[in-house]
Amino acid sequence: MSVVAFPGQSDSVPDSATGATTGMTTMVAVERFLDSLTAVTTRVGYAETLARLTAATGPAHPVAALAPEHYAAVMDRWKTAVAATWNRHLPALCSFTTWAQRQDILATNPARHLERRKPARRGDRSISRTRLETLFTDTGHALRERLLWRLLYDTAARAEEILTLNVEDLDLEFRRVRVLSKGGAIEYVHWATPTARLLPRLLAGRTCGPVFLADRRAPSSGRRAPASGDVCPVTGRGRLSYPRAEYLFNTASAQLDPHRQGWTLHQLRHSALQHLAQAGRTAPELQAKSRHQHLASLGRYVRLGEETSARITADADPIQRRRPR
Known part of the structure; x- marks a missing residue:
């Protein structure tokens, strides 16, 4: 009897202890999310942020196991940056989370502890x-x-x-x-x-x-x-x-x-x-x-x-x- 693999089965990761699969990897999920974006400028901007997510978790990490500490490790890169820079990178993680939840590959919200920062009121930003x-x-x-x-x-x-x-x-x-x-x-x-x-x-x-x-x-x-x-x-x-x-x-x-x-x-x-x-x-x-x-x-x-x-x-x-x- 032949066995037909379900779609996406090759993206699953075997658990080292039980041998069971733990779902799509973060790296594959990120690639599919970026492919779903039609705006080139958005895709380029999000890719930089999400590349840090893949690096922080490792390529074989299950997307279902993403946790707030993983997202915190990504945003730690811009912890001391101005609010505008922080707010430019945060939407990449939030949008990826929303997409993953809609795909039923992520049940939690790892971004729940992260908030947009209120930018300081700035004066003249023009250059002479x-x-x-x-x-x-x-x-x-x-x-x-x-x-x-x-x-x-x-x-x-x-x-x-x-x-x-x-x-x-x-x-x-x-x-x-x-x-x-x-x-x-x-x-x-x-x-x-x-x-x-x-x-x-x-x-x-x-x-x-x-x-x-x-x-x-x-x-x-x-x-x-x-x-x-x-x-x-x-x-x-x-x-x-x-x-x-x-x-x-x-x-x-x-x-x-x-x-x-x-x-x-x-x-x-x-x-x-x-x-x-x-x-x-x-x-x-x-x-x-x-x-x-x-x-x-x-x-x-x-x-x-x-x-x-x-x-x-x-x-x-x-x-x-x-x-x-």
């Missing part, structure tokens, strides 16, 4: 134009980084949207690029002349694959091997990751930051929108540039900050006003 121009034009930084920073500022796009771009998405003639935005919508963002001058130099004739490439060739096999769409067919190098791009920008900008802490890639979006607001652009114009669904969401981006305060103070200075023009 002068400092940005110094950073953008410093040839001591690699071409890839200078183009990435300039493109983020020109387009006011989210870093995830730009880092997931492929060469095929670029429209060099009309200086625009097709991005997959939050929610999965296909939209276009536009760049200016400085970006247009740098792009051909970085592409160097490439017609497909990721726009921004990592420094090394991507592994062709094993757990660290990226998807084929994230590898350049010409150079064999993988796509530049968000953590690496963030680290390089933070390190480079620390020299210009008065507090020597460096800036984040997201501050380039803040700066671009705030500088446009300072130049007198209307709220609908800013909404068209930022692609926010609601005007109210623009408030934290276009709050006129330090530069405006300094200019108003100088204009109101009684000594300044008495000087001959």
Whole structure:
């Protein structure tokens, strides 16, 4: 008599003591969850967090045996980070938990002890134009980084949207690029002349694959091997990751930051929108540039900050006003 295996039986793990199976492994469950995500930017962001979950439990750990301490070990990496960073990684674990419960492979909620953090009220997050121009034009930084920073500022796009771009998405003639935005919508963002001058130099004739490439060739096999769409067919190098791009920008900008802490890639979006607001652009114009669904969401981006305060103070200075023009 032939025996037919049930679907998913090969994903089960035998218990070392009894020989019984304990269900799907965490590694397999994570892979299936990521495959279920349609938004590329979400999948890339969640993959970084969930890779730490697999590393913390081990590849053969049953997903049904996940516990709060496993999730705590993952989030411990960002324990001292700002609230925004903590809140960016936590949804990956929560979404994975919800998916696993719906698949009936996880009965508990290992994320029950984790909570979103309330971000501190921050003042002006924009970077002055002068400092940005110094950073953008410093040839001591690699071409890839200078183009990435300039493109983020020109387009006011989210870093995830730009880092997931492929060469095929670029429209060099009309200086625009097709991005997959939050929610999965296909939209276009536009760049200016400085970006247009740098792009051909970085592409160097490439017609497909990721726009921004990592420094090394991507592994062709094993757990660290990226998807084929994230590898350049010409150079064999993988796509530049968000953590690496963030680290390089933070390190480079620390020299210009008065507090020597460096800036984040997201501050380039803040700066671009705030500088446009300072130049007198209307709220609908800013909404068209930022692609926010609601005007109210623009408030934290276009709050006129330090530069405006300094200019108003100088204009109101009684000594300044008495000087001959």
